[in-house]
Amino acid sequence: MRILYQFPTWLQRCYPNVLWRKDSTRKIVYLTFDDGPIEGVTTEILAILRRYDVKATFFCVGDNIRKHPDIFELILSEGHSVGNHTYHHLPGWQTPAKAYIDDVRSTDELMSNYGVSPRLFRPPYGRMSLSQKHQIAATHKIVLWDVLTHDYNPRYTPQKILDIVRRYTRNGSVINFHDSVKSEKNVISALPECIKWLMSEGYSFDKL
Ligand SMILES: [Zn+2]
Numbered sequence: 001m002r003i004l005y006q007f008p009t010w011l012q013r014c015y016p017n018v019l020w021r022k023d024s025t026r027k028i029v030y031l032t033f034d035d036g037p038i039e040g041v042t043t044e045i046l047a048i049l050r051r052y053d054v055k056a057t058f059f060c061v062g063d064n065i066r067k068h069p070d071i072f073e074l075i076l077s078e079g080h081s082v083g084n085h086t087y088h089h090l091p092g093w094q095t096p097a098k099a100y101i102d103d104v105r106s107t108d109e110l111m112s113n114y115g116v117s118p119r120l121f122r123p124p125y126g127r128m129s130l131s132q133k134h135q136i137a138a139t140h141k142i143v144l145w146d147v148l149t150h151d152y153n154p155r156y157t158p159q160k161i162l163d164i165v166r167r168y169t170r171n172g173s174v175i176n177f178h179d180s181v182k183s184e185k186n187v188i189s190a191l192p193e194c195i196k197w198l199m200s201e202g203y204s205f206d207k208l
Pocket of ligand 1: 034035085089123124125
């Protein structure tokens with residue numbers, strides 16, 4: 001099976017209501033981290049971002065915010081953006097629309113306790129039904145990615161993650177990493193190297 005690191009531009013254009021990539025005329029990239037907050041992974045990523053003075057976007061799982069409220073507050077206090085990634089990391093295609101929307105709203109409510117009203121949503125596994133998409137798009141910007149690092153793949157090495165970033169990043173790329181236990185080994189080692197390479201190529205960083 002062919003592994004996809006980047007959907008072709010023509011395919012991205014078929015989904016105009018979804019954000020894949022931002023302004024292609026400017027040398028800016030957007031680092032994103034899904035599935036946290038997780039003790040030891042998110043906290044380490046925050047330390048790396050702090051070291052390089054980089055702002056990023058975290059698509060958080062509600063149940064992980066419940067377990068690690070202090071780390072969620074740290075993400076916010078360090079000036080990063082947050083988005084909704086459902087409460088239970090639900091697979092859209094296997095979940096009835098109402099249950100899915102309720103789960104998304106639960107994370108909105110939880111975040112509102114921290115003074116955040118998330119504008120951004122990323123579906124787990126990058127998939128949801130048309131009905132789910134339609135309902136969520138009424139209140140959130142749906143964000144996918146331009147570069148998928150596959151940092152969660154146990155067969156991949158940090159060097160492979162860096163190679164993917166070097167090969168596929170372009171102006172305006174939204175780059176997908178994970179602050180999850182599965183990704184820990186790859187993301188913690190690869191992230192500083194990716195940031196250093198992006199800086200050496202003249203990219204600056206912004207949050208969504
Ligand atoms: Zn996820």
